[in-house]
Amino acid sequence: MTSYWNDVLAALALYPARPEIEALPLRSTAFATLYGVRLTSLGPYRLFGYLSIPAGVGPFPAIYYPPKYQSVLEIIPQGTANLMRSRYVTFALAGRGQRNADTPYAALFPGLLTDGIDDAASYVFRGIVADSVRGLEFLRSRREVDAARVVLAGNDIALMTAALTTGATHVVTTPTLFYQTAELAPKSHAYPLEEINDYLHLYPARAEAVRRTLAHYDLLGLAPRVTAATLLMAGAPSTLLDGAALRPLATALRGPVTVYESQQSLYKDGLYSERWMAGQCGIADVQSILPEHWRD
Amino acid sequence: MVNDRAEKYRSRVRKPDDFDAFWDHVLRQAAAIPLEAEVVPDPLRTSEDVEVFQVFYTSIDHVRVAAWYCRPARRAERTPAVMVLPGYQMDPPIPKEWARKGYVALSVAPRGKLRSNRQFNPGYPNLLTHNIVDRHTYAYRGFYVDTWRGIDFLLSRAEVESTRIGVTGSSQGGGLTITTAAMRPEVCAASAGAPYLCGFTDAIELTHTYPYEEINDYLRLHPERRAEVEETVAYFDGINFADRISCSIIVNIGLQDNVCPPETGYALFDRIGAADKRLYPYAGHGHDAGRARHSAVADAFFARHLLGREGSL
Numbered sequence: 001m002t003s004y005w006n007d008v009l010a011a012l013a014l015y016p017a018r019p020e021i022e023a024l025p026l027r028s029t030a031f032a033t034l035y036g037v038r039l040t041s042l043g044p045y046r047l048f049g050y051l052s053i054p055a056g057v058g059p060f061p062a063i064y065y066p067p068k069y070q071s072v073l074e075i076i077p078q079g080t081a082n083l084m085r086s087r088y089v090t091f092a093l094a095g096r097g098q099r100n101a102d103t104p105y106a107a108l109f110p111g112l113l114t115d116g117i118d119d120a121a122s123y124v125f126r127g128i129v130a131d132s133v134r135g136l137e138f139l140r141s142r143r144e145v146d147a148a149r150v151v152l153a154g155n156d157i158a159l160m161t162a163a164l165t166t167g168a169t170h171v172v173t174t175p176t177l178f179y180q181t182a183e184l185a186p187k188s189h190a191y192p193l194e195e196i197n198d199y200l201h202l203y204p205a206r207a208e209a210v211r212r213t214l215a216h217y218d219l220l221g222l223a224p225r226v227t228a229a230t231l232l233m234a235g236a237p238s239t240l241l242d243g244a245a246l247r248p249l250a251t252a253l254r255g256p257v258t259v260y261e262s263q264q265s266l267y268k269d270g271l272y273s274e275r276w277m278a279g280q281c282g283i284a285d286v287q288s289i290l291p292e293h294w295r296d
Numbered sequence: 297m298v299n300d301r302a303e304k305y306r307s308r309v310r311k312p313d314d315f316d317a318f319w320d321h322v323l324r325q326a327a328a329i330p331l332e333a334e335v336v337p338d339p340l341r342t343s344e345d346v347e348v349f350q351v352f353y354t355s356i357d358h359v360r361v362a363a364w365y366c367r368p369a370r371r372a373e374r375t376p377a378v379m380v381l382p383g384y385q386m387d388p389p390i391p392k393e394w395a396r397k398g399y400v401a402l403s404v405a406p407r408g409k410l411r412s413n414r415q416f417n418p419g420y421p422n423l424l425t426h427n428i429v430d431r432h433t434y435a436y437r438g439f440y441v442d443t444w445r446g447i448d449f450l451l452s453r454a455e456v457e458s459t460r461i462g463v464t465g466s467s468q469g470g471g472l473t474i475t476t477a478a479m480r481p482e483v484c485a486a487s488a489g490a491p492y493l494c495g496f497t498d499a500i501e502l503t504h505t506y507p508y509e510e511i512n513d514y515l516r517l518h519p520e521r522r523a524e525v526e527e528t529v530a531y532f533d534g535i536n537f538a539d540r541i542s543c544s545i546i547v548n549i550g551l552q553d554n555v556c557p558p559e560t561g562y563a564l565f566d567r568i569g570a571a572d573k574r575l576y577p578y579a580g581h582g583h584d585a586g587r588a589r590h591s592a593v594a595d596a597f598f599a600r601h602l603l604g605r606e607g608s609l
Contacts, residue, residue: 236588
């Protein structure tokens with residue numbers, strides 16, 4: 001695994017980011033300015049992200065949203081209070097294939113998870129993980145960001161990024177794609193893991209190649225590199241990725257770990273992670289940046 | 297307490313006098329366009345128990361719309377159908393799970409979604425405010441019709457039991473469930489979760505989260521256009537469609553919903569014209585609207601109305 005990712009990072013380092021940053025008045029407010037950011041990643045491939053900077057004097061804590069498993073790039077996650085942008089720098093990145101970064105490669109959903117999966121060297125997530133690393137590098141370069149308070153929030157890619165580069169002080173991760181995938185996918189009919197089942201149903205002879213590729217991406221292998229404080233968002237009890245299933249991952253992480261099992265309520269789960277991030281970042285009045293319907 | 301406040305909320309939504317005339321005209325325009333349905337087998341997504349197809353059909357403005365179509369490998373000659381409608385940001389799912397429950401299932405990707413974005417692609421964020429000052433070209437005029445044409449597709453299929461068609465979705469899918477149930481009398485059962493696109497002008501004051509925040513962004517930059525915006529969205533508000541619904545319908549909402557405020561869910565439910573309607577408000581839940589508990593309710597509801605099976609819920 002080490003040489004695979006070292007090669008990816010070395011290849012990424014060959015391309016300067018060359019960011020272009022443009023203010024977006026439509027999404028700017030009295031409390032935060034939004035910028036569209038274009039930057040280069042492995043390939044070379046030009047990416048797009050939304051950077052929000054609070055009004056006032058920084059530095060500010062930052063939340064980095066690495067590429068999600070969906071076509072749409074959000075400024076901040078759906079349902080997050082816009083006022084959150086008054087307290088954090090936020091940066092949301094579209095990986096290759098997502099909207100705003102879909103030229104020349106437009107990803108399909110479902111479809112992305114198995115694109116090139118039978119060859120680790122050409123697997124699409126090799127580039128997407130590099131994209132995510134590039135995004136964190138860019139965020140860390142901003143003078144508005146307090147380097148002691150940088151949260152990565154997302155799915156597996158957030159944890160992988162924290163493992164592969166420096167700069168993440170905190171991670172909120174909801175494993176979805178790359179935790180014991182080869183073993184767990186056959187136990188599920190739900191997408192995105194069902195994509196693996198679909199693929200192997202049509203191409204059974206490629207099973208060993210798929211397993212080899214996935215081995216490079218398994219969170220369990222990358223976890224010992226993560227020293228950031230981590231909030232591990234597990235599934236509800238008795239679901240595929242519940243706390244018990246993720247226990248080996250929690251044990252393998254090097255930094256302090258909090259495991260939270262979903263209560264199958266976006267309110268309760270979301271409130272927990274918002275409070276955790278605010279607490280870790282020293283934001284005392286979290287109430288003021290919660291959605292209206294979540295406040296006490 | 298939250299329940300009380302939300303339930304007693306008074307919506308500002310008012311129905312334009314020419315609401316029905318506007319939509320009747322749109323329907324006539326759509327009806328003049330041949331469906332030209334194309335059904336393409338998808339061997340990658342097909343399994344022993346579910347056959348999967350990619351579907352394409354033509355909608356208003358001659359926009360080509362994509363959908364996923366699933367059917368149980370073992371089925372009756374004519375099988376009840378469920379149309380699944382997508383959330384605002386989600387990529388339309390392949391509805392295999394519905395096929396596994398015994399239904400033919402269609403999951404529509406209205407214009408602008410992946411695979412339906414060659415001719416129309418305002419992007420996200422942006423869809424909600426695309427041409428929002430003009431009801432004749434507002435994004436959701438075509439978007440709504442695209443979903444209604446999904447019913448035409450189902451009716452065109454020999455394997456579909458045309459008297460047993462249901463529609464379901466959550467968030468934007470919930471809002472589209474409302475508009476589809478209102479405008480397509482062929483729908484005999486509907487289940488709407490956390491309905492979006494209901495109470496536009498209420499929601500932008502009740503919450504400041506995306507996607508509704510797109511409208512606040514727009515009005516902050518263009519405050520002089522507020523009257524035009526409010527005029528347009530009144531024609532697209534699910535609350536104004538609701539009195540046309542006559543099929544059996546259930547609605548579930550979360551009382552801590554930070555995306556689609558529960559106040560708007562109550563206002564919508566109050567206006568639904570159907571005699572057989574039931575609201576499921578879930579305390580302690582947000583935009584999931586109690587999905588984990590409610591899915592069994594929805595399954596039993598459709599089993600009763602579409603499959604003719606009495607459930608215990």
